[in-house]
Amino acid sequence: MLEVMHCGLCHSDLSMIGNHWVVSRYPLVPGHEVIGRVTAVGEGVDPGLIGDVRGLGWISGSCNHCSLCLGGDQNLCTSLEATIVGRQGGFASHVVGIGGLGHIALQFARAWGCEVTAITTNLAKAEQARRFGAHHVEELEMLPDLQSRFDLVINTVNHPLDWSAVMASLRPRGRLHQLGAVLEPIQVGAFDLIPARRSITGSPTSSPASLQKMVEFCVRHNIRPLVEHLPMDQVNVAIQRLAKGDVRYRFVLDA
Template sequence: MNAQTTTSVPAYAAPTAGAPLERTTIRRRPVGEHDVLMEIKYTGICHTDIARARYGLGGTFPMVPGHEIAGVVTAVGPGVTRHRPGDRVGVGCMVDSCRECDDCKADFQQFCVNGAVETYGSTGHDGEPTYGGYSTHIVVDENYVLRIPEGIALDEAAPLLCAGITVYSPLTHWNAGPGKKVAVVGLGGLGHMGVKIAHALGAEVTVLSRTPGKKDDAERLGADHFHATSDRAVFAELAGTFDLIVNTVSAELELDAYLSLLKRDGTLVNLGVPPGPSSLSMFSLIGGRRTLAGSLIGGIAQTQEMLDFCAAHGLGSDVEVISGEQINEAYERVSASDVRYRFVIDAATIPAA
């Protein structure tokens, strides 16, 4: 790919909401003063990709999904100081922000009051649509490109750019660590990383899952305990147990039941978004001075911190690598919860349309 000109590259795109993804060609901008040209090696498939491409829940079409991107720098603009050709790098959920609001200045770009520019389905500050990682190359401002340490394989690193930071941010914000009892609700793409990271932080980790068959996996990933929430007796048994509960599922939860599992001053933090409004009794909060919270990925600095932490502790995502032609099948399998625990696309298998 020529770094000096706008260039066509192969990709997989959803032409309209609900349509199968198909091979196509997209345009990538020339490498600007502070841009990095990245050859994509692997891109994870996130539930958000499916929600947007299949159900049209946010974003513009045609849509090239993918915001869990790992690869290698092939060219940089003349003003780039953070990266150089040959570096192992990643791109997550955003590729720009206003850089001027209080949140951006505090390294909380994900909460940019003027709206972060998302990696795909968004409109960049140049007025052009953004296309994600189901492609062979991407051009991104150096300030939104992360360094992937040598301690993580690129295929296992790709999902960390969304799933990893999505769980790392609340676990560290609410001080998961030695002496803390942490529960992870759900053992999917987010949940399995939540278990690994919480365990590495030194917390006592419990997995709460509707699927009894995931007990062995939970323990292999680092959980100290496993409970199947299909057994209603679990809620009485574990009442008042946890300092922190991280809910990684998007299904509707009985919030009162899960809040009852918290100790005094405990927090239930939600990462998934259920399809409809949620309800609870305020007594579930008042009774133990409990907190119901939410969290959204992390800023660029914290995402780099997460990658460094994972490399130091030998953590990567459990992945199944697929070819580009298997993307639509993978969407079906993710929707059926038939993946342990993240599909990752090998970008070398994305041929020209």
């Protein structure tokens, strides 16, 4: 059990509040980016953890005995338990975060040594995008002009795009990796894929082992989220501002 100290506010929290994914159960306590202090442990868990500061993400549990779990892919377990689906999330006691995937992705890509382009609808974010590591910043509406430019497009946007233009922006063997939870089908033609061997992939939150590596990578390369702190009792202000996209780049609610 965690006593919440801080919790990020994510667009997924808004989707759960509005039941956009048709899995919400009310009363709903959102919040799945939790930092907290361990106050109690269940059966079979090391009591030495009590008092430690730990994180909790989207996934709160998996079966730990299927082949996926035993192979380290707990995040793909078919018996996965989510922190805020049918249980209480971190707003119960402390934090919040937002629209924050993209600004972290830029920093990772730069640290990996890629030539990085940020694509945005809002050129006011260009200067900041360069500070996060983008070599180039392009406007979304210019995408049709960017033919065969990218090896990998990481899309964190959760509404429909001009998918053919996205695919055409990929080099041969290029890949669109979808992270934004767009509800409408992603419409692409067979010929967006076949001649240049392009592909489309997606992924959920990471396995525990990968998350550990990512945190170590962040420490090594000084990758940090840019956050705006608000006290937990301002959670409704944060939710309203997040819904309008008015946050740079994630809210953290402090308990």
